[in-house]
Amino acid sequence: MKAAPFDYLRPGSVGEACEALAADMEARVLAGGQTLVPMLAMRLSRPSRLVDITRLEELSRIDRVEDGVAIGAAVRQCIALRSDIIASDVPLLAAALPHVGHPPTRARGTVGGSIAHGDPSAEIALAATILDARIMFLADGEEEEFSPEEFFIGPTVTMAPLGGLLTRVVFPSRPSGRVGAAFHEIASRRSDYAFASTGAQVVLDGDGTCTDALLGVGSVGDTPVALDVSALAGTRLGEEDIRGAVEAALEDLDCVDDLHATATYRRRAAAQLAAQSLRNARDRAVEETA
Numbered sequence: 699m700k701a702a703p704f705d706y707l708r709p710g711s712v713g714e715a716c717e718a719l720a721a722d723m724e725a726r727v728l729a730g731g732q733t734l735v736p737m738l739a740m741r742l743s744r745p746s747r748l749v750d751i752t753r754l755e756e757l758s759r760i761d762r763v764e765d766g767v768a769i770g771a772a773v774r775q776c777i778a779l780r781s782d783i784i785a786s787d788v789p790l791l792a793a794a795l796p797h798v799g800h801p802p803t804r805a806r807g808t809v810g811g812s813i814a815h816g817d818p819s820a821e822i823a824l825a826a827t828i829l830d831a832r833i834m835f836l837a838d839g840e841e842e843e844f845s846p847e848e849f850f851i852g853p854t855v856t857m858a859p860l861g862g863l864l865t866r867v868v869f870p871s872r873p874s875g876r877v878g879a880a881f882h883e884i885a886s887r888r889s890d891y892a893f894a895s896t897g898a899q900v901v902l903d904g905d906g907t908c909t910d911a912l913l914g915v916g917s918v919g920d921t922p923v924a925l926d927v928s929a930l931a932g933t934r935l936g937e938e939d940i941r942g943a944v945e946a947a948l949e950d951l952d953c954v955d956d957l958h959a960t961a962t963y964r965r966r967a968a969a970q971l972a973a974q975s976l977r978n979a980r981d982r983a984v985e986e987t988a
Contacts, residue, residue, distance in 0.1 A: 701738035705747040712756055712865065716836050718749050720861040725749055727863065729772055730807040732799070733815050757810070757865060760784065766831075766870040771810025771863075775822075776801070778809055788869045789982075790879035790899045790912075794825040797883055797895070810864045816849075816856040819891045819917040821881065823850065827922040828897050828914035831869045837862030850921040875909055876902040878983030882971045883917065886958070892917040893959040894967035898975035900935065902983045908935050911943075913972055918953045918964040925951075925972075935980040944972045 707725075709715040719725050726745035728734060729752060737743040751757055757772035760781050767787050769778060778784055779795040798804055798812070798821045812822040813833060826833070827846040835842045837859040849857050858864065883895035895917045901910040911930040916922040925947035933939040948969055953961035 702741055702744045704738075704745050706750065707747055708750045708753065712751075712754060712836065712863065715749050715751055715754065716839075716861075716863050718747070719863055720838065722747055723860055727751055727814070729811040729814075730774065730803075731811075732803050732807040733811065733817075751863070752808075762787065762871075763868065766868045768866045768868045769809050770866050771808065771814075773809045775799070775804040775807045775809060775812070779804065787871045788825075788829070789872060789877060790829060790881065790897055791822070791825045791869060793879045793881040794821040794897055797821045797881060797892075800888075809867060813849075813867055814856065814858060814864050816852075816854045816921075818850070818853050818919060818921050819895065820922075821883070821892075821895060821897075821916070824895055824897055824914055824916035824922040825881070826867060826869070827916075827924050828899065828912050829869055830924070831867050833864065834866050834868065835859055835862040836865050841865075846922070847924070852920050873901050873910060876904075876983040876986040878902070878979040878981065878986070880975045880978035880982065882975050882978075884967050884971065891958070894918050894964050894971055896968060896971040896975045898972070898979040900930070900976065900979045900983050902935075902980070902986075906934060906984065908933050908980075911935075911976070913944075913947060913976065915948075915951065915968050915972065918951065918961075918968050920952075920954065923951065927976075930976075935976065940973050940976045940980075944969055944976070948972070 724746035728748040728750045757770040833844040879899040881897040883892035885892045899912045913927045914924045927943045953964040
């Protein structure tokens with residue numbers, strides 16, 4: 699099939715893009731197009747106009763800011779993967795990015811596009827959820843901020859404001875101490891949608907005691923979920939500590955059945971991957987003490 703007819707606009711500024719979106723609620727943003735273009739071809743999406751933000755320099759920057767790292771909505775995933783700032787300041791996102799699609803899709807896909815689409819199996823969305831990143835929109839001339847928990851409300855359903863433009867995602871910088879991060883997922887083939895995915899970040903003090911631990915699960919339910927593993931603080935992250943924390947964290951997790959995997963399988967896979975992510979994050983943090 700071919701896409702239904704639509705108008706095309708390449709704005710010269712963020713302000714012009716916002717004006718175009720506010721004036722036409724049937725318009726859609728074109729960033730990397732890795733999700734939107736197939737939907738257009740299958741006529742699952744029929745926008746009146748595409749507003750192309752791919753060449754807006756102000757949306758294509760990765761900057762250190764006072765409270766973290768700001769990644770512009772139009773930053774391509776391959777650029778984020780090669781970023782020294784992300785590698786050093788946001789290690790969990792750096793660990794997740796190699797799992798996103800495959801090289802050809804990362805060459806066009808954007809960080810903002812992945813967040814805006816709201817796919818529950820998206821690795822960038824899971825990293826943002828675990829780290830409680832700030833998702834920033836510009837709408838009606840005012841900036842609006844969402845937490846991932848607020849923003850992702852269902853499979854590809856988000857709280858994106860009508861006529862608004864996602865401008866950047868602000869990830870908190872790595873905390874002080876020895877930090878380790880890891881990301882794991884399982885799929886039928888590499889680069890396919892995952893049946894379950896997990897990411898973890900841990901912080902160790904000088905003697906190897908855990909001072910903070912973060913864990914999240916994606917691909918198993920309607921949205922990515924950050925799990926409470928605060929009980930790991932004060933432990934040495936031994937096998938019993940990790941096993942007990944994962945079991946408690948997954949106790950009330952809702953998993954879905956579909957054509958690809960059962961809820962039971964997803965829960966079992968999530969438990970194994972979560973424990974592995976915590977172990978690997980611990981080991982990477984320990985390596986920093988050497």
